[in-house]
Structure formats: C-alpha cells, structure tokens
Amino acid sequence: xxxxxxxxxxxxxxxxxxxxxxxxxxxxxxxxxxxxxxxxxxxxxxxxxxxxxxxxxxxxxxxxxxxxxxxxxxxxxxxxxxxxxxxxxxxxxxxxxxxxxxxxxxxxxxxxxxxxxxx
Amino acid sequence: xxxxxxxxxxxxxxxxxxxxxxxxxxxxxxxxxxxxxxxxxxxxxxxxxxxxxxxxxxxxxxxxxxxxxxxxxxxxxxxxxxxxxxxxxxxxxxxxxxxxxxxxxxxxxxxxxxxxxxxxxxxxxxxxxxxxxxx
Numbered sequence: 001x002x003x004x005x006x007x008x009x010x011x012x013x014x015x016x017x018x019x020x021x022x023x024x025x026x027x028x029x030x031x032x033x034x035x036x037x038x039x040x041x042x043x044x045x046x047x048x049x050x051x052x053x054x055x056x057x058x059x060x061x062x063x064x065x066x067x068x069x070x071x072x073x074x075x076x077x078x079x080x081x082x083x084x085x086x087x088x089x090x091x092x093x094x095x096x097x098x099x100x101x102x103x104x105x106x107x108x109x110x111x112x113x114x115x116x117x118x119x
Numbered sequence: 120x121x122x123x124x125x126x127x128x129x130x131x132x133x134x135x136x137x138x139x140x141x142x143x144x145x146x147x148x149x150x151x152x153x154x155x156x157x158x159x160x161x162x163x164x165x166x167x168x169x170x171x172x173x174x175x176x177x178x179x180x181x182x183x184x185x186x187x188x189x190x191x192x193x194x195x196x197x198x199x200x201x202x203x204x205x206x207x208x209x210x211x212x213x214x215x216x217x218x219x220x221x222x223x224x225x226x227x228x229x230x231x232x233x234x235x236x237x238x239x240x241x242x243x244x245x246x247x248x249x250x251x252x253x254x
Contacts, residue, residue: 007229048227048231089230
C-alpha cells in the first residue's frame, strides 16, 4: 500500500476539542482501511497568512501531521470529508515518494563525470 | 634591387663546399660516455594524486530538503518580497535548486510559509546567498 502524509491545520482550540478533532480524523482513516503509522504535532503557531474558512478569518492554528498507509481509492473521499469538517482549516494529502539515493548528489556526480571524461 | 642581384652573384661565385657539423662539447659527451645502468628502485611509485582537489559540492549536498523545514527554505527567499532567489544567487546545483523551489511552493500552498514576506523570526539568520540589497 502506498504511503501518504496528511498535513492538517486545525483551528486554534482548547486541548480537549483539538483531541476530539484528531480522534475523529484518525477514526475516519481507520474506517476506510488505512494503517496509521504516526501522528505528530508540529505545534500551534501563527499562520503565515490569514486563512478564511467556514465563514471566519483565522490567524492562529495547530499543525498536525498524520503518516499512514492506505489504498489510493480512499484519497478523494478523505479529502472531501476533511473539507466539510468545520474545525479543519487546510487539509493537504501528499504521497510519500521513495527516498532518492543520496549517493547521486553533487560531489558524486562531479566525480563520475571526471572519471567518464578521463576514460 | 641592384644590391640584391650583386649579393646573389657573389654567392654563386663562391665554391660550394659540403658543410661539416661542428663538434661541440655536448655532442662529444654523448658519443664517448657510457649509459648509466637503470636502477630498479628508482622507478616512480604509483600512488593516488596527493594534490587532488576535493569534489565541488553545493551547500545542500547530502541534506534532505523538506517543506516543513521553513527556516531552511526561508534562507533562499528575499526578505523584502518573499521571492525565490535564482540559481546564480543561491549557488545551488540544479537538482537542489529544483528541490528547494518545489518545497517552497508546496509550503506556501499548504499554509506553512508566507508568500509575500519572510517570517520575522528568520530575518536574523546568517546570509547564505550573499546578495547585496539596496541600502
């Protein structure tokens, strides 16, 4: 199953309410047969620009990242569900690409070019 | 014109003799001395070039660029307008410049990074790009 990362910005709320929102988000994921790997909090910060969502303008928000594995079929349903949630300001779903090998970075490339030229 | 033809006449008049090579001191040395025997221990030792220059790397070599790392990405944007610096300013290699550019755009759309300005807490960061702003 491909790996996805859900970076979600929630409305600035009290701790129990934030917990409730996260709980129902993860439950939605599990209902649709996703395997949640981790749920990280990236802190509550001031938004870089004012976001207007669900009839109100927001300046602060809580950033959370959910790492999970799921089938590609649930992607569109999930995004639709999150857009309708009043407490979620900006849901973004990304596909996690397999890590590119670090050996092909600048230094290695230059060396390869030199050795190819000298041959 | 007259002088030229006169000199030519003189040259033709002189008897043509075969020119013998002059025996100089260096010539004699090579003809008479014996060749020194080649010593086996005198051959150059095969080793890696000790004066090799280190491979050219850009500053982000072997560093993963992530859209969540807003501080790193903010070092490649203008503090006045928030525009992304070009390759000739950042000095990054093609691959890394593309990664940084994509990450900045991703962060902007996801609500991690501002579009028109640089986050005030990152303005005091050390200058990587070395660009001189109008002062």
